[in-house]
Amino acid sequence: MISFNHVTKSYGEEITAIDDVDFTVEQGKIVVLLGPSGCGKTTLLRMVNQLETITKGEIVINGENSKDLDPIELRRKIGYVIQSNGLFPNMTIEENVMLVPDLLGWSKKDKRERFSYLMKLIGLDAKDYGKRYPHELSGGQQQRIGVVRALAADPPVMLMDEPFGALDPIIRDKIQEEFLQIQREVKKTILFVSHDIDEAIKMADKIVLLRDGKIMQFDTPSEMLAHPKNEFVSQFFGKDRAIKGLSLHTVQNLREVIGLGPVDEAIQDTKTIHVHQDLRNTLSMLLNQEADQVIVKDEQDENIGTITIDMVQKYLHYEIKGKMSASQEG
Amino acid sequence: MKRKKLIGNIVRYALYAAVAAFFIWAISNSYFDYIFSQSETFLVLLRQHIVLVLVSSLLAILIAVPAGILITRPKFKKAEWVFSNIANLGQTIPSLAVLALMISILGIGFQTAVFALFIYSILPIFRNTVAGIDSIDKNMIDAAKGMGMKPHQILFRIELPNSAYSILAGIRTAVVLNIGTAALAYVVGAGGLGVWIFTGINLFDNGFLISGAIPVTLLAILADYILRKVEYIVVPKGSRRIEKA
Numbered sequence: 001m002i003s004f005n006h007v008t009k010s011y012g013e014e015i016t017a018i019d020d021v022d023f024t025v026e027q028g029k030i031v032v033l034l035g036p037s038g039c040g041k042t043t044l045l046r047m048v049n050q051l052e053t054i055t056k057g058e059i060v061i062n063g064e065n066s067k068d069l070d071p072i073e074l075r076r077k078i079g080y081v082i083q084s085n086g087l088f089p090n091m092t093i094e095e096n097v098m099l100v101p102d103l104l105g106w107s108k109k110d111k112r113e114r115f116s117y118l119m120k121l122i123g124l125d126a127k128d129y130g131k132r133y134p135h136e137l138s139g140g141q142q143q144r145i146g147v148v149r150a151l152a153a154d155p156p157v158m159l160m161d162e163p164f165g166a167l168d169p170i171i172r173d174k175i176q177e178e179f180l181q182i183q184r185e186v187k188k189t190i191l192f193v194s195h196d197i198d199e200a201i202k203m204a205d206k207i208v209l210l211r212d213g214k215i216m217q218f219d220t221p222s223e224m225l226a227h228p229k230n231e232f233v234s235q236f237f238g239k240d241r242a243i244k245g246l247s248l249h250t251v252q253n254l255r256e257v258i259g260l261g262p263v264d265e266a267i268q269d270t271k272t273i274h275v276h277q278d279l280r281n282t283l284s285m286l287l288n289q290e291a292d293q294v295i296v297k298d299e300q301d302e303n304i305g306t307i308t309i310d311m312v313q314k315y316l317h318y319e320i321k322g323k324m325s326a327s328q329e330g
Numbered sequence: 331m332k333r334k335k336l337i338g339n340i341v342r343y344a345l346y347a348a349v350a351a352f353f354i355w356a357i358s359n360s361y362f363d364y365i366f367s368q369s370e371t372f373l374v375l376l377r378q379h380i381v382l383v384l385v386s387s388l389l390a391i392l393i394a395v396p397a398g399i400l401i402t403r404p405k406f407k408k409a410e411w412v413f414s415n416i417a418n419l420g421q422t423i424p425s426l427a428v429l430a431l432m433i434s435i436l437g438i439g440f441q442t443a444v445f446a447l448f449i450y451s452i453l454p455i456f457r458n459t460v461a462g463i464d465s466i467d468k469n470m471i472d473a474a475k476g477m478g479m480k481p482h483q484i485l486f487r488i489e490l491p492n493s494a495y496s497i498l499a500g501i502r503t504a505v506v507l508n509i510g511t512a513a514l515a516y517v518v519g520a521g522g523l524g525v526w527i528f529t530g531i532n533l534f535d536n537g538f539l540i541s542g543a544i545p546v547t548l549l550a551i552l553a554d555y556i557l558r559k560v561e562y563i564v565v566p567k568g569s570r571r572i573e574k575a
């Protein structure tokens with residue numbers, strides 16, 4: 001757990017970079033710091049591992065005030081991932097990944113075991129990749145290594161500063177999925193910086209939206225999309241926030257609320273979609289193809305029904321717009 | 331591509347031919363005879379030359395590398411331009427002037443020559459050390475810090491290995507320059523192969539000139555070759571490719 005208690009950072013009298021920030025990252029959850037550039041999100045992240053100083057207030061990590069901890073000890077207990085992966089070119093992949101365990105004085109056997117476990121997590125062969133150097137890997141592989149390096153000493157807390165920002169959209173999407181999969185297994189407490197709204201919605205349990213060092217709103221993604229607290233928040237998420245919100249809902253959610261249409265066996269060339277896929281993807285699929293329905297398949301690959309644009313619209317109306325108008329009335 | 335290769339080959343073989351012609355001319359005029367007829371003197375001069383270069387280069391490495399490391403520490407970062415300018419200034423003074431100045435302070439002999447050569451070698455080593463460390467990606471240092479590496483661990487495990495290529499290139503430049511400049515040691519009475527070169531000039535004797543100059547050249551080529559091998563061994567495999575690019 002990471003708690004920010006009225007944290008402020010100012011340079012001299014004039015400039016306040018972080019202004020009375022107060023929120024908590026719960027155990028095992030991902031909180032995304034989101035905001036336009038220069039809003040202080042990276043500064044806030046770097047205050048946790050004392051790469052930046054705190055002017056006022058305190059940060060409490062798992063019950064300990066960060067001020068009372070030795071910065072070196074503290075940093076070794078916190079995983080740290082940065083955008084340009086920060087791998088060391090003079091070290092092999094294994095040396096890179098096992099750097100913190102090495103600093104902590106782990107035995108050779110423990111390091112070897114941990115390394116093969118971590119490489120298995122990201123689906124790379126430990127024997128093959130261990131002896132290679134960073135420049136021999138693709139950008140996506142390097143970033144994966146950057147992530148498992150932060151996990152190496154099994155730290156309870158992780159800081160991630162736009163870790164997937166430098167990757168192309170297709171690889172980014174894949175690595176985000178992969179990372180969420182890993183997170184389900186390792187359950188770290190994660191503070192994650194992003195300027196990408198879609199990434200934030202996808203990764204976050206809760207989002208902190210920042211502007212000029214102040215918190216604009218601290219909420220779950222769906223709440224923030226449905227109930228923007230002020231003009232800035234609703235503008236930041238844009239007019240299409242209802243569509244963005246669709247990526248938080250799956251075909252299964254829709255099925256539970258309004259059910260699926262019948263399968264017409266006569267139609268042959270219709271595309272299919274998995275019941276666990278999100279509605280945003282489903283909608284774009286519907287808009288991209290000429291037929292007005294797609295067939296929904298369940299886990300056993302059985303056809304269980306169909307979905308149309310009208311149904312998505314209906315669901316959107318019930319689930320998202322309904323919530324929105326309720327908030328405007330209240 | 332083919333044309334380029336052809337021109338390259340022509341230039342190369344022309345060069346080989348010129349070198350071969352020079353040796354044939356020198357040998358046919360028995361210009362190398364002094365090396366054999368006065369081999370005892372030759373060996374003394376050669377040894378003096380090598381000792382001059384070794385002592386002054388080692389001193390320069392011992393001073394310039396730590397100075398370069400020190401100046402790149404955050405604490406001293408602001409003073410960097412002062413030291414770089416002082417080192418640059420040292421290089422702009424003609425080598426003969428440095429020798430002449432040193433005579434008035436240290437007198438004539440070995441120590442004066444070593445000191446002048448030492449002053450001359452500091453700059454390339456210092457500058458390459460600073461440039462090598464400065465060129466390391468700041469994000470990499472940030473990652474190292476964020477992972478909980480102590481300053482000395484960052485220096486020895488990240489900064490030095492990744493700037494080894496640049497530092498060694500500086501040392502190589504300094505040593506090769508030094509071998510040539512050490513011929514001037516004759517002027518302050520410190521011996522070395524310069525003795526024969528200057529004798530040759532004074533007496534219009536090509537034999538002395540060439541018996542002194544050619545070994546100096548060969549020495550420089552040999553030093554360059556050996557130091558390149560050292561580079562290959564010392565520079566970590568992973569950072570080698572980056573330096574080439």
